[in-house]
Amino acid sequence: MSTAAVELRGVSKQFGGVHALSAVDVRIRRGTVHALVGENGAGKSTLGKIVSGVHRPDAGEVLIDGEVVDLRSPRVALGHGVATIAQELSLLRDRSVLDNVLLGVEPNRFGVLRTRAARARFDELIARTGFGVEPDRIVGELRTAEQRVVEILRAVARDARVVVMDEPTAALFAEEARHLIETIKALRARGTTVVYVTHALEDVLECSDDVTVLGDGRVVDSVPAAGQTPTSLMTMMLGREVETAFPPRPAPESRGEVVLSLRGVSTAHVDDVTFDVRAGEIVGLAGLVGSGRTEVARAVFGADRLTSGTVEVRGRPVPPGSPATAIRAGIGMVPESRKTQGLLLDFPVVENITLPHLDRVSRMGVVAPAREDSLTAPLVESLDVRGLREGTRRQIPRNLSGGNQQKVMFAKWLLGEPQVLIVDEPTQGVDMGAKLAIYALLRRLTADGLAILMVSSEIEEIVGMSDRVLVMRGGRVVEELQGDEIAEERVMAAAFGTAVTTGSGGMG
């Protein structure tokens, strides 16, 4: 057996007393795509970060090309030929593609840049990889998928022999994800080893040679990808058979009166959008990244300024201008990114939950902590936020898993007993268990008469959860689907503005 490109022997890592990895052994063969999969908290990201030098193992050895190495930092890892494409893009948004790709490895003479040599080097990279990106475009103007390509080019420019990718298809729509998977295959074709950390099991099966399934910080199994199915991988991850993901859809008769109405709503990114959401109904808002789906949610919530149109709750116009008035009108929003837009990561969970509803827990401006505790405790209990039953006043969201953070976000809005709940990417980055819990919760809330507007880039989620689907393209609603019309192909076709094609496959 030839030496592995990367080998981990007995690697362990702890964070705050929690064993993220316990004595993990993984062999990553040279020139293959090796997927690391598992639930959130299973340790797959930690493992990826050990290979890329972000984390240093507490115990065990890392071998590259058969030699024991100490990957103290991403820079040292790079010296050993390991480059990383992180979940959050790390590009200079205001600089050109060329500048980004050659950042830190610019051809120079005594520190003075050689622009012509840089261009030649870039052309050579493009020729070698076959990617089509214009060198002079400003990175901030590129689509997310193109930005990932820039990151990959950057890795190639550093002569990386191993590329670690952490959730590269997250937040990408189907076609973009597909493009990225082709890119991964192209990398492999030229002999690069790819370590591919992801939730997206279908993508894994599409492009991986080997799969290592992690659970609770241990290797459940390392197997060839051939012969596996999403279900078989899921069964390995969970250690049990998977139930059907989506709760049954209630009959259309159970929907009540119109609660939320948009009439000709326009903002900088949204063009003349009109629709209603009824009590007990989930309306799914689909579309490509940049189609305006999140911007519609933000407009309803008062986070973006309306240039024209009105938003009404039960026939009463919501005064535009700020989330504060939207909240008062009975609207809540679980935003796209819970870490940057939703939570105060270092504030007690209780204070996070009561932040939009301080009027309910205070008298004459003075907050009553006892009342905060008594109001939030039953919510935290009913949402089954694991590890949070007690001590919520000391617990901070930073230490919670993605799923539990998301449940805290739901608690935060449900405390105000809203009439309309907007959820933007409600299950992004949460594990399967939390995902199912969130789906069940959304259905339970509609049964209680809540009107839900759900924005999602996961097409299965849109199709599986929506009573009605609105598809957006270029800031407008271009299609409305209900009942039997709700199908992946029709959503995709409308999103891309093309005729229906078959074999659309999964999306990230």
Add this chain to the structure above:
Amino acid sequence: MTSETAAGAVQPPGGVMQRFGGLNRMRDYGIVASFVVLFGVLAVWSPVFLAPTNMLNILDQWAPVGLIAVAATLVIITGNLDLSTGAVFAFSGVVAALTAQSAGPLVGVLAGVLAGVLCGTVNALLVTVGRINAFMATLATSIIVGGTATLAADAKLITVSDPAFSTLGSGSLLGLKYSVWCFAVFALVCGFVLARTRAGRAIYATGGNAEAATLSGIRVSWVRAATFVVSGGAAALAGVIVASRVSTGQADAGGLTLTFQAITAVVIGGTSILGGQGAIWRTILGLGILAMIDNGFNLLGVDALYQTIFTGAIILAAVAVDAWARKSRQ
């Protein structure tokens, strides 16, 4: 390992966490310990230190800086900085003295404070409506206000002959100077607001994560604006107190030295310069440490130059503990 731990709940401290938990605790209690140790050392070394006159002097001397530092705590927790306080301090003193000359002491004091509130309002507008970086905006207003003060005073000392003008600065109640009362009441009110009220929550939330705060219905711009107005008002009150104490408005008083003295007290106390965390009691301990260093070096007859070096080292230590404590939590 149970599924509970897989959910990412924090486990009882051990190993790595213990060390980092220690760092966080160091930020919490290190300041208290430093204060106590310094107090003890001075009490033992210098017989004069504990004398009531010395104590009262320290309080009176540091009350104006204290007013500015307490208000600066609010500004810093929202994630901003107000560099104009030293200039506002001088400007308000000049305005108070000039007005007192023509319209009497009471009107003078009120005019001085009002001038500071006005400066604070300008800062607030620049930062919120104008969306100018607070550091640069208040640096600019600092220079403008300082220049205006010199212009208004015609580069002279403005002396007020009416003895009533000196009441605020020199009068006392129950053995404590009015300045100390002003500081005590202001610190108590700000401490209460920050720790116990909705406004306090809004201030922390604004500095902790402005976007999340906005999306929770907090009017972040109003919160930021309010802290600048309070900061301007506090700087003005401090300026008026000092002008009253010496019956003179002085355009070259205060300045950036005073501004940074106040910010230093806040940072030494352990309030994070990055916003979102901090407390008034920390600032008071920070002030106490600065005051004791100043007083102690005097009493022990050490060269003042060592004092500045020592103070600088303490700032570094405080900021480093904050940075490491933050990093350890990620």
